[in-house]
Amino acid sequence: MIDGRYFEIGIFQPKRSHNVGTLWRSALQLGAGAVFTIGRRYSFQSSDTFSTAKNIPLKHFLTFKDFLVNRPDPAGIPLIAVEMGGIPLREFRHPARAIYLLGSEDNGLPAFVLEKCEQLVSLEATGKASYNLAVAGSILMYHRCFLT
Numbered sequence: 001m002i003d004g005r006y007f008e009i010g011i012f013q014p015k016r017s018h019n020v021g022t023l024w025r026s027a028l029q030l031g032a033g034a035v036f037t038i039g040r041r042y043s044f045q046s047s048d049t050f051s052t053a054k055n056i057p058l059k060h061f062l063t064f065k066d067f068l069v070n071r072p073d074p075a076g077i078p079l080i081a082v083e084m085g086g087i088p089l090r091e092f093r094h095p096a097r098a099i100y101l102l103g104s105e106d107n108g109l110p111a112f113v114l115e116k117c118e119q120l121v122s123l124e125a126t127g128k129a130s131y132n133l134a135v136a137g138s139i140l141m142y143h144r145c146f147l148t
Helices: 017-029 050-055 064-070 133-146
Strands: 006-012 034-038 058-061 079-088 097-102 119-122
Touching: 006 017, 006 133, 017 034, 017 050, 017 133, 034 064, 058 064, 079 133, 097 133
Parallel strands: 006 034, 006 097, 034 058, 079 097, 079 119
Antiparallel strands: none
16 A cells, blocks of 8 residues: 555456466556456466565455455445546546456456446557557556556
């Protein structure tokens, strides 16, 4: 927690576990309180350093329902989807406390998940390809920490 601000970042049904490891390492560097996955277990990756696992928890939820039941302070910390079609990141004002949720690399976030999110934010790009999942999460966290 930096200056009373708190956030977590997670991935819904990640396809590639190396993206989880890279996001986890970035989350450590950028001040996240925790990283989580929904719908898939995660294995240790070479991108994980010893200090990452010691300093920031990686939580696993089997289902989205399990996540909703166990998420921190559901009334006080908004769930923010990171998906195409939302508020452009350059215009987005991060709340002091937040939980960010990214979709899987190939499927994004399904409608039933988006319905439970309080806000939707999108990362702009000049090209037609989408960002790598870990890169998208790292850009979002960097923006939160240093550009707002």
